Amino acid sequence: MSSETDEFVPVGDPKRRLPGVEGVWVFVMADMTVFGVLFGSFMLGRHQNPALFDASRHALNPNFGGVNTLILLTSSWFAALALGAVRKSRFGLAQRFIGGAFLCGLAFAVSKAIEYTEKLNAGISLLTNDFFMYYFTLTGIHLFHVVAGSVVLLVLWFKARSRSFDPQRPVVLECGAIYWHMVDLLWIILFPLLYLVR
Amino acid sequence: MELLRKPATIVWAALMLATCATTWLLSGNSVTPEVATVAILLIAAVKVRLVMTHFMEVRRAPLALRCVCDGWLLAVTALILTVYLV
Numbered sequence: 001m002s003s004e005t006d007e008f009v010p011v012g013d014p015k016r017r018l019p020g021v022e023g024v025w026v027f028v029m030a031d032m033t034v035f036g037v038l039f040g041s042f043m044l045g046r047h048q049n050p051a052l053f054d055a056s057r058h059a060l061n062p063n064f065g066g067v068n069t070l071i072l073l074t075s076s077w078f079a080a081l082a083l084g085a086v087r088k089s090r091f092g093l094a095q096r097f098i099g100g101a102f103l104c105g106l107a108f109a110v111s112k113a114i115e116y117t118e119k120l121n122a123g124i125s126l127l128t129n130d131f132f133m134y135y136f137t138l139t140g141i142h143l144f145h146v147v148a149g150s151v152v153l154l155v156l157w158f159k160a161r162s163r164s165f166d167p168q169r170p171v172v173l174e175c176g177a178i179y180w181h182m183v184d185l186l187w188i189i190l191f192p193l194l195y196l197v198r
Numbered sequence: 199m200e201l202l203r204k205p206a207t208i209v210w211a212a213l214m215l216a217t218c219a220t221t222w223l224l225s226g227n228s229v230t231p232e233v234a235t236v237a238i239l240l241i242a243a244v245k246v247r248l249v250m251t252h253f254m255e256v257r258r259a260p261l262a263l264r265c266v267c268d269g270w271l272l273a274v275t276a277l278i279l280t281v282y283l284v
Contacts, residue, residue, distance in 0.1 A: 018263060019255040029266060036274045043281035066221030070214060077210035080253045084206065178254055185249045189274065192220065192238045197282065198231040 020175040028182045031145075035186050038141075039193060042134045046197070049130060054198055056131035059124060064115045065195040068108055069187060072146075075104030076184040079153075079177040086160070089167045095160040098153055101180065105150035112143050135194055142190055145183045152176045209252045216241050235282060243275045 018025070046053040082097035119125075119132075126136040156176045159165060165173050201207055220238045229237075250267045251257040257264070 016258055016260055018259050025263065025266075029270065032270055036270065036277070039274060040277045040281065043278050047281050047284070062221055066217060069217045069221070073210060073213045073217065076249060076253050077206055080206040080210075081201070081204070084204065174255075181249055181253045184253075185246045188242050188245045188249065189278075192242050193278065196220065196224075196238050197235050 020178045021171060024175040024178055028178060032182060032186065035141075035190075038138060039189060042138065042193060045130050045134060052129060053131045056129060056135075057195065057198065059119075059122070060135070060195050061115070061118075062195045064111060065191045068111055069191050071104050071108045071111070072184045072187050075101045075108070076181050078104065079180045082156075082160070083170065083173055083177050086165045086170045086173055087167055091160050091163045091165070094165075094173075095157060098157045098160055102150055102153040102157060105146055105153060105180075108146050109143065109150070112139065112146075138190055138194065142183070142186060145186070149176075149180045149183045152179060206252060209248050213245055213248060216245055232283075236279065239275065239278060239282070243271060246271055 078097045078101035082094045082101065085091075085094035085097060116136075124132055126133055153176065156173055159172065220241050224234050224238050224241075228234075247268075250271070254267075256267050
């Protein structure tokens with residue numbers, strides 16, 4: 001069942017092409033660079049006060065972070081499968097996969113809301129200390145990306161329903177998927193940084 | 199069944215397993231904190247590369263994009279590990 005899209009393509013082969021459009025990659029790389037700087041800033045903050053950061057980290061529940069990672073990975077998988085389905089003109093299947101990706105995004109947001117509520121009820125806020133300033137800021141900016149991505153997925157779901165993708169070159173879906181995978185990969189680094197580094 | 203044989207599914211399964219290993223095994227007290235942290239961060243870097251190459255389809259993209267993505271990952275991983283270990 002190996003399709004053309006699954007094959008390894010050597011460098012320089014004319015079959016190599018940029019997924020999505022250049023603009024989405026510029027946006028994604030700019031966003032990832034900002035996050036890269038924030039990751040570095042968090043580590044420098046930790047370097048200056050390792051005892052405080054380690055003690056504060058223990059107030060976080062790694063089960064939330066771990067499950068959220070599994071949710072986003074599954075969401076990314078659905079987005080990748082949706083793209084494969086559209087390329088085979090299977091729009092109904094693609095619609096279901098995009099729906100799955102959207103529901104995962106929603107589950108992530110709900111889980112984060114529960115986690116935030118738990119922290120705020122325990123008297124922990126942005127102002128508690130430097131660690132929690134980073135925790136709420138970094139996860140808050142990331143959550144904003146998740147919400148924006150979920151809106152994009154909703155739009156893509158309607159587009160799949162009206163079959164308005166070109167199976168030869170579904171650029172809009174590719175761009176949406178690239179953005180959604182970026183949201184996933186940023187969390188893959190953010191999660192261990194906040195919850196697991198000791 | 200067709201779904202199970204797709205490369206995206208194999209990559210997804212590997213990513214899920216790696217996440218479970220780092221979250222619920224390596225975070226325990228079986229190894230020193232430094233070894234566990236470095237291992238967790240390196241596994242995260244491998245996971246990010248899998249997402250880039252397979253899900254974002256960077257492996258089929260022009261060389262320039264592959265270099266930019268790998269460059270970002272290398273820079274971020276090196277920055278985090280350097281600050282952690284120094």
